[in-house]
Amino acid sequence: MNEILKQKAAGIKLLLTDNDGVLTDAGVYYNQDGELLKKFSMRDGMGVERLRKFAGVNTGIITGENSPSLIKRAEKLQITELHLGIKDKATTFKEICSRLELQPNEVAFIGDDYNDLEVMKLAGLTASPADALPHVKAQVDFVSSLNGGDGCFREFAEMIIEAKSDKYLSGTRNGSITLQNGRVIGKGQPSYIIAEIGINHNGSLEICKKLIDEAVAAKADAVKFQKRTPEICVPRDQWEIMRDTPWGRITYIDYKRKTEFGIAEYATIDQYCKKVGIDWFVSAWDAPSVDFMEQFDTILYKLASASLTDFALIQRILETGKPLMLSTGMSTMKEIETTMDYINAFDENYPLFIAHSTSAYPCPPQELNLRMIQTLENKYPGIPIGYSGHETGLATTVGAVAMGATFVERHFTLDRAMWGSDHAASVEPQGLQRLVRDIRDVETAAGDGEKRVYESELAPMKRLRVNISDEYKEKPSVK
Incomplete structure (x- = not known):
């Protein structure tokens, strides 16, 4: 131009x-x-x-x-x-x-x-x-x-x-992304903690609000949902399979319809999240779901691991201009590279996050492979790398932050015994509170890497050390 x-x-x-x-x-x-x-x-x-x-x-x-x-x-x-x-x-x-x-x-x-x-x-x-x-x-x-x-x-x-616009997609990837609400995600920033509600609301707006309240109480940064068009996402040969559900014995396609929120529910979610002060966004599973979500001013889009090779969906999300968070479970490195090439061809500086993930529910520790966080960080410098976990327990997610994850996501539920496919691999409210607390403690404990003697160490030093450096010896008082 x-x-x-x-x-x-x-x-x-x-x-x-x-x-x-x-x-x-x-x-x-x-x-x-x-x-x-x-x-x-x-x-x-x-x-x-x-x-x-x-x-x-x-x-x-x-x-x-x-x-x-x-x-x-x-x-x-x-x-x-x-x-x-x-x-x-x-x-x-x-x-x-x-x-x-x-x-x-x-x-x-x-x-x-x-x-x-x-x-x-x-x-x-x-x-x-x-x-x-x-x-x-x-x-x-x-x-x-x-x-x-x-x-x-x-x-x-x-x-x-x-x-x-200076905020247009051109620019350089510098390791962090500023969301439209001013929150910065990336290196040197507190990890962005996402409570993945997904479909754990079981189609109930009342349960959904309780989950949002618990996420706020735990001091999570965001809640995330999943948005699908069942007629697109459910294979046609599975539509009429009968399934026992909280709504009785119904077809699989009707079950999937029951768990989907529409415009009224998402309008309520939008208003409620703004009221209680928490970010929200979705994983969109098909292009019409992106069209639907564009009615709301969410901060970014998540691309589920299963959708990493769905280029029609990726194209539709890219057209919105909103930051995109890729999840990389069930993917080869070649598939990740191909998707990255596709996005870079659209705009080599498109605002992008990459989440390491293993798509097993729940995932055993030996398959978490947290060192992939550093592998992705080295392969894609300038892009914030995070972690989407499906394991039981909290320690490994805290470990992901210690290994450099700039954002983390865990499935979240009111009760792991509730009916539904994702509850068993989810964190309950008390667990989410501990997770956020432990992540913040690890971030505080990480420090700045500069060696110093703290005030709290002076008394033990004077009591226990054989030779004390001159700078820490008590100066004789002048009479």
């Missing part, structure tokens, strides 16, 4: 766009009732969300069309600056600037046809898709490498984000 273009983009406060030929591919689709349908790009939708979240820039649409499909799309993306059936786009542009108290140079516009040229003369920054009319491409500041409906809006949005 040249300096002039960067300066223009850095001053943008609103991005306006045409619809057909920019957000859609200018194709014509009709349903059986003759209603005009539109095909929109998910990547462009992510561009709208990322502009709002990472650059504070809203999106508006000015179009000559009156499309119900466009209205629905705008509702989903929370675009309220929506102008349909517009014949004079320049006049609408001026009205928007006046009403929002914006200068024209603070507004960008992306279009593709001759009827966009007048508004382009007014906008501070202009762009077009790769397949725009030649005369239009000749007039704009930026021509996308992508066609309309194929991500051109997203590409333009990313350029604005990059120009406006």
